[in-house]
Amino acid sequence: MILQKAGIKMNIYKSTKKIILNILHDNFKNLNKEIDIKITCEQPKKQKFGDVSTNVILVVSKMFNIEKKVLSEVLIKNILKNKIFKKVNYVDPGFLNINFSNPFWSDFFKKIYLNKLNYGFSNIGKNKKINIEFLSANPTGPLHIGHLRGAIFGDVLAKLLSKNGFNVTKEYYVNDLGVQVDNLAFTIDHHISNFTNKKDITLSEKMYKGEYLKKIAYDFFQNPPFDYKNFEKLKEYAVNSNMELIKKDLDSIGVSFNKYISEKNNHKMGLLQEVIEKLEKNNDIYFGSLEKPKSKNELGWKPIKQLLFRSSKYGDKSDRVVKKSNGDWTYFASDIAYHYNKVSRGYDEIINIWGADHAGYIDRVKASLNALGYQNTVFTVKLCQIVNLIDKKKVIKMSKRSGNFVLVSEILPKIGKDVLRFFMLTRKNDAHLDFDLEKCLNETNENPSFYVQYAYARISSLKKIAKQKNIKFDESHLPSIKKLVSNEELNIIREISLWPKIIESSVAFKEPHRIVYYLIELSGKFHAYWSLGKSNSNFKILSEDNSELTQARLLLLEMVQSVIRNGLEILTVSVKEKM
RNA sequence: GUCCUCGUAGCUCAGCUGGAUAGAGCAUCUGCCUUCUAAGCAGAGGGUCGCAAGUUCGAAUCUUGCCGAGGACGCCA
Numbered sequence: 001m002i003l004q005k006a007g008i009k010m011n012i013y014k015s016t017k018k019i020i021l022n023i024l025h026d027n028f029k030n031l032n033k034e035i036d037i038k039i040t041c042e043q044p045k046k047q048k049f050g051d052v053s054t055n056v057i058l059v060v061s062k063m064f065n066i067e068k069k070v071l072s073e074v075l076i077k078n079i080l081k082n083k084i085f086k087k088v089n090y091v092d093p094g095f096l097n098i099n100f101s102n103p104f105w106s107d108f109f110k111k112i113y114l115n116k117l118n119y120g121f122s123n124i125g126k127n128k129k130i131n132i133e134f135l136s137a138n139p140t141g142p143l144h145i146g147h148l149r150g151a152i153f154g155d156v157l158a159k160l161l162s163k164n165g166f167n168v169t170k171e172y173y174v175n176d177l178g179v180q181v182d183n184l185a186f187t188i189d190h191h192i193s194n195f196t197n198k199k200d201i202t203l204s205e206k207m208y209k210g211e212y213l214k215k216i217a218y219d220f221f222q223n224p225p226f227d228y229k230n231f232e233k234l235k236e237y238a239v240n241s242n243m244e245l246i247k248k249d250l251d252s253i254g255v256s257f258n259k260y261i262s263e264k265n266n267h268k269m270g271l272l273q274e275v276i277e278k279l280e281k282n283n284d285i286y287f288g289s290l291e292k293p294k295s296k297n298e299l300g301w302k303p304i305k306q307l308l309f310r311s312s313k314y315g316d317k318s319d320r321v322v323k324k325s326n327g328d329w330t331y332f333a334s335d336i337a338y339h340y341n342k343v344s345r346g347y348d349e350i351i352n353i354w355g356a357d358h359a360g361y362i363d364r365v366k367a368s369l370n371a372l373g374y375q376n377t378v379f380t381v382k383l384c385q386i387v388n389l390i391d392k393k394k395v396i397k398m399s400k401r402s403g404n405f406v407l408v409s410e411i412l413p414k415i416g417k418d419v420l421r422f423f424m425l426t427r428k429n430d431a432h433l434d435f436d437l438e439k440c441l442n443e444t445n446e447n448p449s450f451y452v453q454y455a456y457a458r459i460s461s462l463k464k465i466a467k468q469k470n471i472k473f474d475e476s477h478l479p480s481i482k483k484l485v486s487n488e489e490l491n492i493i494r495e496i497s498l499w500p501k502i503i504e505s506s507v508a509f510k511e512p513h514r515i516v517y518y519l520i521e522l523s524g525k526f527h528a529y530w531s532l533g534k535s536n537s538n539f540k541i542l543s544e545d546n547s548e549l550t551q552a553r554l555l556l557l558e559m560v561q562s563v564i565r566n567g568l569e570i571l572t573v574s575v576k577e578k579m
Numbered sequence: 580g581u582c583c584u585c586g587u588a589g590c591u592c593a594g595c596u597g598g599a600u601a602g603a604g605c606a607u608c609u610g611c612c613u614u615c616u617a618a619g620c621a622g623a624g625g626g627u628c629g630c631a632a633g634u635u636c637g638a639a640u641c642u643u644g645c646c647g648a649g650g651a652c653g654c655c656a
Contacts, residue, residue, distance in 0.1 A: 531620035
């Protein structure tokens with residue numbers, strides 16, 4: 001294969017870059033090999049600029065003060081020595097536009113065909129251990145729409161990373177401690193009392209609304225496992241019951257976790273004391289009062305002496321309270337302990353997925369890790385912006401107070417897991433997302449998951465017909481690929497050649513939405529190609545009079561399918577053989 | 580007041596770690612089903628990339644300032 005000889009790997013743009021850099025070093029011996037030469041090799045938007053475009057002349061002539069003319073002559077001559085290239089053009093102000101040769105494309109195609117199950121994925125992670133914590137919804141009720149984005153984003157990011165050689169742990173932090181759990185148990189207790197005394201006393205202000213709690217209480221009442229006046233046990237019971245509801249919802253949207261970490265358990269192990277002591281030793285904990293925050297007016301604020309963490313020393317804007325004036329630890333204190341625990345379990349990177357309203361929290365957690373001596377662990381936070389639920393062109397307001405939440409279990413049966421997941425990923429995580437119910441129910445281009453699945457299903461139907469007609473297109477027919485010379489077909493191959501790059505950047509930026517957009521793009525190229533055969537019989541995929549071309553085309557579509565399958569697998573969206 | 584995120588076509592949004600004439604869907608208009616799935620395709624119109632400077636051969640992309648939207652800002656979790 002000419003590819004191996006030429007040093008071409010799956011990402012042909014990266015490989016081309018390497019080839020060019022080697023030519024530079026071979027021909028300009030005085031270039032310092034240590035210096036990073038930052039050139040780009042990309043597929044240009046316009047096809048007329050070639051298959052790969054590089055700014056090498058521009059960059060190198062400036063960096064090393066070499067004349068553009070000399071550079072381009074040497075580069076063009078040497079690039080063309082390599083049989084995988086067909087054409088190189090110099091364009092002002094210093095680009096080289098390069099075309100691959102036809103044998104290259106068919107060889108490249110052959111290579112990815114033989115690798116199709118893994119095509120695009122790499123071992124970039126080198127088995128690095130990553131902990132990704134997401135969702136961590138409070139165990140006070142089932143999941144609602146507001147939870148969905150973080151849950152799906154986290155799940156997909158984890159899948160993306162693990163498919164690329166990272167050793168990923170998906171973690172759920174259960175806040176089974178504190179005021180909210182007390183209130184939860186009070187609510188259950190209240191309901192059980194009502195059942196027991198056959199009364200219907202209304203809930204107090206603090207208690208949680210929601211029929212599901214009544215049901216939990218009723219189940220308890222019918223078959224009590226212990227005396228409900230045992231408050232500690234009742235709290236545990238309440239948390240467990242709600243976690244069961246949450247797990248059921250998670251299961252229904254295809255999200256799973258490897259680990260559930262209990263806050264209460266962390267406390268039992270004495271983590272909090274351990275961490276505070278460590279910080280105290282470094283003089284990072286002190287007793288004092290904070291400056292008045294800007295948000296408060298003069299009247300509403302009094303300085304109070306309390307236990308503080310010196311987080312401003314580590315890049316935070318202000319020091320932070322770890323112990324309330326009533327003697328309770330703050331949530332932040334507990335979180336320091338939790339993150340300390342996470343890091344000490346030996347991860348190379350900790351990823352947290354939070355709602356955008358927690359942005360202000362990042363610096364203090366970072367500060368605490370630095371103070372504890374973990375500057376080497378990468379700590380990343382990905383923020384998810386709010387999702388607006390839209391129905392019939394109107395935003396549906398949800399509020400915690402009124403208990404007015406649209407539950408996952410209400411909405412899922414209508415639209416299904418696949419559409420839900422796909423839709424939630426059609427935006428960058430830090431951009432607002434309008435979750436439009438009408439669009440989800442649409443069976444048109446407005447609903448991109450159908451568009452992609454439809455492309456897959458169309459190919460499946462072709463394969464079925466080919467089978468009936470006894471047209472074979474297995475590995476032994478790979479040589480027929482050289483028949484794919486039309487612009488339309490090379491266009492699809494070019495699009496397929498971008499796949500590894502898309503994965504790479506999705507991993508690098510931790511942005512799964514890039515995959516979604518790519519799949520839509522690829523599907524679009526396929527649909528266009530398919531429709532070509534409608535008006536021009538030369539482009540009918542199953543042409544009976546030219547079996548070799550037919551086989552080549554079927555192999556091409558097989559590749560389109562496997563890229564779509566690989567992509568949807570990351571998203572955990574199913575493929576459909578028939579629609 | 581300080582900090583964070585965002586501002587791209589009438590609407591909803593992409594824009595590949597600075598590249599060439601800024602892209603898609605919806606909506607509007609025009610075509611395409613006797614033949615491989617029309618849940619589709621082809622074409623047209625529609626943009627001072629919030630505004631203004633700066634860096635650069637080159638800026639939607641980087642920097643600064645302003646305008647606008649959303650969010651965060653001591654003992655909530």
